[in-house]
Amino acid sequence: MVMLCMISCEEVVEGLNVNPNAATDAPDPLVLTAAQLAHAVVIEGHGNRVINMWTGYFNGADRQYNDYALYNVNAGNFNTAWNNVYQGTLAQTRLISSRAGETGERQINGIAKLTEASVIAAATQRWGDVPFAEAVNLEITNPAFDAQAGLYPALIGLIDDAIRDLESGEGASPGAADIYFGGDAAKWVAFGNTLKARLYMDLKDYGNAYTAALAGISSADGNMLTPHGTINDGNFNMVYDFLVASRSGDMDAGKGEDGDGEQVLAADLLDPIQPEYRGNAKTDETARFSYVYLDNGDNSFTGRLEPNYFGVADGNDYNGLFAKDASFRVATYAENLLTLAEAGFRVQGFAKGLEHLNEFRAYMDAGGYIDPTVQALFTFNYDAYDAADFDAGGMANPQGASADDALLFEILEERYVTFIGTSLGWNDLRRTQDDAIGIDVNLVLNRGAAFPQRLIYGQDELNSNVNAPDPVPGVFDRMSIFQ
DSSP states (O other): OHHHHHHHHHHHHTTTTOOTTSOSOOOHHHHHHHHHHHHHHHHHSHHHHHHHHHTTSOEEOSHHHHHHHTTOOOGGGGHHHHHIIIIIIIHHHHHHHHHHHHHOOHHHHHHHHHHHHHHHHHHHHHHSSEEOTTTTOTTOSSOOEEOHHHHHHHHHHHHHHHHHHHHHOOSOOOGGGSTTTTTOHHHHHHHHHHHHHHHHHHTTOHHHHHHHHHTSOOSGGGOEEEOOOSOTTTTOOHHHIIIIIIOTTSEESOOOTTSSSOOOHHHHHHOTTSTTOOOBTTEEOHHHHHHHEEOOGGGSSSSSOEEOOOOGGGTOSSOOTTOTTOOEEEEOHHHHHHHHHHHHHHHHOHHHHHHHHHHHHHHHHTTTTSOHHHHTTSOOEEOOOOGGGGSTTSTTOTTOOOHHHHHHHHHHHHHHHHTTTSSHHHHHHHHTTTSSSSOOGGGGOSSSSOOOOOOOOOHHHHHHOTTSOSSOOOTTSOOGGGO
């Protein structure tokens, strides 16, 4: 009777202290969604806004963002960004991969691996050496920081593994749980190749970058975009949320490269009324300027030029790049075309570079990534360039440089203005900062004589991991990859 009573009592109290609303496990598709949402915050969130201010795209106008724009940041500023890389993204992708061997779910594992490669690529581009091989391992309290020189081949290897998984056809698609491509394996493979090309570009391995880009995103339909909507405190575009909903007046595009309170460099290059305007008889940037930047006069939050947060959902006539429901560009056909243009030029010469640049211009001449509502209201034109346009004194070479130098500069400048809103322009500026041809980093300085090279490691990591770098690299300390 005693034994029966004990068994009966155990059955009564079994699970009493288990909260059914606090799940300790979840199916892989839900884990993937969680990982991708954290990945989106890393790519689009606070760290990316700071980088855009350092790249001549945005400007800090008030409170902390005025300091951030002047390179005054500290380790505490990036705790959340760091945690979203590791606890938000990597812990989830590693969980999926740890179970894939038992389940044979190679499709979702391939997607998880590419999500992981993307977030760690962003981390090393922003911080330098970061934990990877030993990261999020419960048996390792103090994971080692992998040297950046070894991280790049490791990430490229992870991408190749992911592509093999996706091309195997084994396992079920995660479907709508995949926020980027709805489980479309072919689009993930193309993204993987574009990401691989991006890493090779950082390494200045232009031959491999070109080869990877040939297999990369081949149309705008393959763009990797973070979807957004109109739910307050839910799914707004993160730049819109900052500019309008949460921190209005803290960030604009009003401070130019000459420090006199005018526009940032990228806006000057796109604005037809500015002396720095990059347009010519074959290039009309009016629509792209109006898509990216907003001159709302006295109705603006700062009284100066701002990143364009207008949107049809708010009752405006057109959608700006940072409208509340505007998707955010993670990797795109535009990037891939411009990688083909630069890498093609560097490994195969002038004709190949011009061929791919004109492919990009044909894409833009058909509207490109500019929202259709903007195309309907503002003019744009991107006629194909001829080789003669790059002759000394030609349309695309008024400075009288060599034709090769003029074409390379045109490609790099096109990349610079195309990547507004992302971290890719910062990567390019650091990659080419010592090259004879490139965007002069002195033109995008907000103060002083040194260009910012990295974010600061999160304070929580510095406090808790004995393997964290000591001394801690500062904002102006170059990364090994960009030496």
